[in-house]
Amino acid sequence: MVRSIASRIRAIPPSGIRRLFDLAQGVEGIISLGIGDPVPAFDTPEFIKEAAKKALDAGYSAYSPNLGFLELRELISTKYKQEYGLDYTVDEICVTCGAGEALYLACQALLDPGDEVIIPDPSFLTYPPQVSFAGGVPIPVPVYEENEFAITVEDIQENLTPKTKMIILNFPSNPTGAVMQASDLKGIADLALDHDLFILSDECYEKLVYDDAKNTCMASLGVQDRTIVVNSFSKTFSMTGWRVGYALANKEIINAMMIIHQMNAVAANSAAQMGCIAGMKNEGALEQFLNTMLTEFDSRRKLLVNGLNFIEGIHCLMPKGAFYAFPNIKGTGMTSAEFSEFMITQAKIVMVPGNVFGAHGEGYVRASFVASSEQIKEALERIKACARNIK
Ligand SMILES: Cc1ncc(COP(=O)(O)O)c(C=O)c1O
Incomplete structure (x- = not known):
């Protein structure tokens, strides 16, 4: 051997x-x-750091629940209701070790060997390996400068096969900085409905938008049940090293992701989650x-x-x-x-x-x-x- x-x-x-x-x-x-x-x-804002330090002093050195602290999931649920009108129960949210882990869990939970996944090209470099790790096949779909690096329904359609299972989207985009309009994303949502596809929407630059640009949460476009929304505290709260992100999806998907999560990470860092709770509670700051x-x-x-x-x-x-x-x-x-x-x-x-x-x-x-x-x-x-x- x-x-x-x-x-x-x-x-x-x-x-x-x-x-x-x-x-x-x-x-x-x-x-x-x-x-x-x-x-x-x-x-990272000082008040978040202080909350994490206090949490350590108060004994938050143990594991948190696998899905993350209830209070944090309640705050995330409220955020999605207030900002996007979406209803997520606390067991439809999994707090992860960064958005990176959430992407990994989603691919592992949803892809069987040979399943094809549409990925904008260029896009964040971990998507193709994440898909491959799960036995899936990354299908790059070019995005063009002439189209402000948005992905089009037509280009996705051209790449669909009976094996296509999921579309990965990331707007605002790393590396292009592109933000897609809700009306264009709606076309992709409808396509996913027509072809029974999952959507993995990485929205971790949600709050980093300029001029009149606005983040659209994919799940708000009539596809909540087939969309896994991934978000992170890394960029918005400037907490990259704290390693806290989360995924929102229906209970069946979150349960599947949780099985993998509890066998690997167990849970996200407890003190870091307490910092995130302080961050989300202190909206003004x-x-x-x-x-x-x-x-x-x-x-x-x-x-x-x-x-x-x-x-x-x-x-x-x-x-x-x-x-x-x-x-x-x-x-x-x-x-x-x-x-x-x-x-x-x-x-x-x-x-x-x-x-x-x-x-x-x-x-x-x-x-x-x-x-x-x-x-x-x-x-x-x-x-x-x-x-x-x-x-
Ligand atoms: C598009 C995108 N998704 C996910 C991540 C990973 O974020 P996290 O630090 O939450 O794992 C990054 C980090 O650069 C990113 O640019």
Whole structure:
């Protein structure tokens, strides 16, 4: 018998991001536009940290219930009622170790080997492996800059087969910053109804929207019973390292997800959940925190995108959500990987090659605007100077 790592893991290609960060490692004066974490810019609100510390002192060192503390699930249920008019009972909510675990649980709970899953391309890089881990088959469906990176019903339809079981959606999107209109999402909801498909809707950038953009909760479009809504405290509450997210779905799906969850994580971190409870209860303070963060990200977004649009060979749509710009670099004549490597070695600026997020991300890079305005200004100067040297 040959000892080896499981073939399903060996089949996952090495992360393009890791190579990039290896290249950037230890380079003095490097500015990273590569990160997807709000915490360096905005630490978790103090009152949330205090609540978690107090919880530890009060003995919250034990496991929580598998689905998460009841009070937290009650608060989540109220939020969905108030904000989207949706009714979820507390046993239709599972608190998880970040949205990442919720995505994993949903794929494991719903996919049989060979089931096909429609995934926008480009999109968050964990979706295809999550589907593959469950034995499913990722079916990338291109999204186009001309269409502001929205996924269309027609493109989904073209890729449907009798094996299609689920559609993964992520708006506001990582990496494109796209936010889809409710009317367009409604078309996808109707398609899911017609073809008896599940929808896995990752809405973890829900609150990070700009201008007149608005998050639409997929479940509110007449498909609550077939939709798994995934959300997270990571981005909205700036709590990435605390590892708390959640899923909302019908009881049958949540029960299936819970079986896997209790055999693995058991429950999300107890003290961290207590912090989340404090966050959700203190609506006024949270709103203030969010407004400050949003105002700042909005101004960094405009600074970055307007600056990029002045650089030869680059043009960039103004993203409507999340904290990522997705500039088109095709005019430089370089591939995404060549451009990223060139910018790291010549300009000391980290940007993630777009093809890391799917084959149709080729010709783009992801530049995040969680970096400070000063860093963004400096990054733009350096990119501009280097872009001139691209032959
Ligand atoms: C689209 C998307 N979904 C899920 C996650 C994972 O979030 P969490 O920290 O809640 O696991 C991320 C993190 O970057 C993300 O961008």
